[in-house]
Amino acid sequence: MTRIHRIAALLGLALILGGCTSKPVYNAREDFSKELGFTNDQMSRAIVTALHDRQWVVQSVKPGMVKAAITIRGKHHAEVNIPYTPTSFEVVYRSSWGLDYKNGNIHGNYNRWVNNLRDNVLKQLQFDPNIEYVNNLGIINQGVDAPTLLSFREGVKRATDAGLLDGSVTFYLAGQALPMQVRTLQTVSSSRKTNGSNKSDADACYWALQSALANLQKAAKEADANAVVNIASVDQRNVFKDPEKFQCRAGMLVSSVALRGDLAHVD
Numbered sequence: 001m002t003r004i005h006r007i008a009a010l011l012g013l014a015l016i017l018g019g020c021t022s023k024p025v026y027n028a029r030e031d032f033s034k035e036l037g038f039t040n041d042q043m044s045r046a047i048v049t050a051l052h053d054r055q056w057v058v059q060s061v062k063p064g065m066v067k068a069a070i071t072i073r074g075k076h077h078a079e080v081n082i083p084y085t086p087t088s089f090e091v092v093y094r095s096s097w098g099l100d101y102k103n104g105n106i107h108g109n110y111n112r113w114v115n116n117l118r119d120n121v122l123k124q125l126q127f128d129p130n131i132e133y134v135n136n137l138g139i140i141n142q143g144v145d146a147p148t149l150l151s152f153r154e155g156v157k158r159a160t161d162a163g164l165l166d167g168s169v170t171f172y173l174a175g176q177a178l179p180m181q182v183r184t185l186q187t188v189s190s191s192r193k194t195n196g197s198n199k200s201d202a203d204a205c206y207w208a209l210q211s212a213l214a215n216l217q218k219a220a221k222e223a224d225a226n227a228v229v230n231i232a233s234v235d236q237r238n239v240f241k242d243p244e245k246f247q248c249r250a251g252m253l254v255s256s257v258a259l260r261g262d263l264a265h266v267d
Contacts (some may be wrong), residue, residue, distance in 0.1 A: 025104055026111035028091040028118040035232075035239035036260070038086045038125065040064070047082055047089060050120035054113070067094075070113060078110050091117060147235060148201050149245045150209075159210040169220045170266065171213065172229040175243035181267035185223055189234065190215040191258040204255035205248035212257050223263045231261035 032038060044061060051058050051068050059067040059079070066082040076098040083090050091114050099107040152173055159165045172178055192211035194204055216228050233240040233247035235258065240247040249256045 022100060022102075022105045023108045023111055025093045025101075025106050026114050027093060028114050029088065030090075030118065030122065031088045032086075032125075033238050034087050035241075036087075036234070040084070040086055042125070043084045043086060043089060046121050046124035047084060049124050050117055053120050054117050056117065072109075076107070076109065078113065080114070089121060147233075147240070148205050148248045148250045149242070150202060150205055150248060152209075152231075152244060152246045155206050155209040155246065156213065158206050159213045162210060164210050164214040165217055168226065169217045170227045171216070171231060171261075172227065173243050173246070174230045174232045174241040174261075178229060179266045182227075182229060183265045184229065185225055185263040185265070187260065187262050188216065188219045188228070189258065189260040190219075191234075191256065193254050193256045199255075201248075201250035201255070205250055205257060208248060208255050208257040209246060209259075212259050216259065216261065220263050225263040225265055227264045227266040228261040229264045229266070231259055234258040234260050 040063060044066065047066050048058055048061060051066070054070075056068045056070045059069055061067075064083060064085065066084065067079070068082065069077065069079040071077045076096075078096040078099060079094040081090075081092045081094050083092065093106070093110075096106065096110065099110050101107075152171075156165065156171055160167065190212040192208045192215065194207040194211070199207070216231075220226065220228055231246075235247055235249060239260070246257065246259070
């Protein structure tokens with residue numbers, strides 16, 4: 001093979017490999033139940049914090065819209081619009097250079113950057129993207145006709161008896177009577193799974209609840225709080241509130257409990 005033929009072959013290979021990296025532009029969108037109670041300010045802070053964490057540059061922040069850009073090694077550049085409301089946010093492609101954008105397709109790295117940004121926003125909003133992914137696969141809900149509802153007080157007792165709770169933090173479900181003096185600090189969440197095989201639905205759910213409560217206790221101590229109030233169960237972004245019971249998804253393989261509440265000082 002002559003030198004010219006080798007060069008032509010290499011160029012052809014480069015074009016083929018380059019074409020393999022082209023993907024349809026990914027515009028991320030996430031929707032949430034209004035019962036989660038997010039505000040415009042919370043959504044804006046989550047987006048801006050996630051952008052900083054992922055080394056995006058915030059170009060502007062206005063009510064309902066954040067604009068941002070990212071440049072990698074001075075060779076690849078992308079700009080996005082991020083419209084948001086208290087119940088949703090999107091990451092929408094605006095422009096780029098160095099990413100081979102053409103006819104709605106772009107280098108796969110751009111989609112990876114957007115997906116990582118989406119994950120970070122969810123983390124800031126206390127949604128674990130890994131839990132979301134498992135939920136979307138249907139693994140947790142496999143074999144589940146309806147959520148399992150169980151006594152929250154019994155779950156707290158089991159966690160205390162097991163040594164996971166030390167009594168320094170009190171837990172109050174949404175709708176449960178609170179002490180006269182309550183000062184809330186911040187909203188937190190805890191999602192926990194456990195192996196559902198060889199366990200009854202109730203036992204698996206209580207195991208998952210104990211881990212979730214231990215995690216909430218840890219968060220409360222770190223924030224110098226002595227209570228978690230307004231606790232609700234979150235299932236696929238729907239909120240279940242009850243003054244006595246918590247909600248669990250008990251599947252054949254995995255059982256899951258996700259709680260959301262407010263750290264607080266109570267007197």
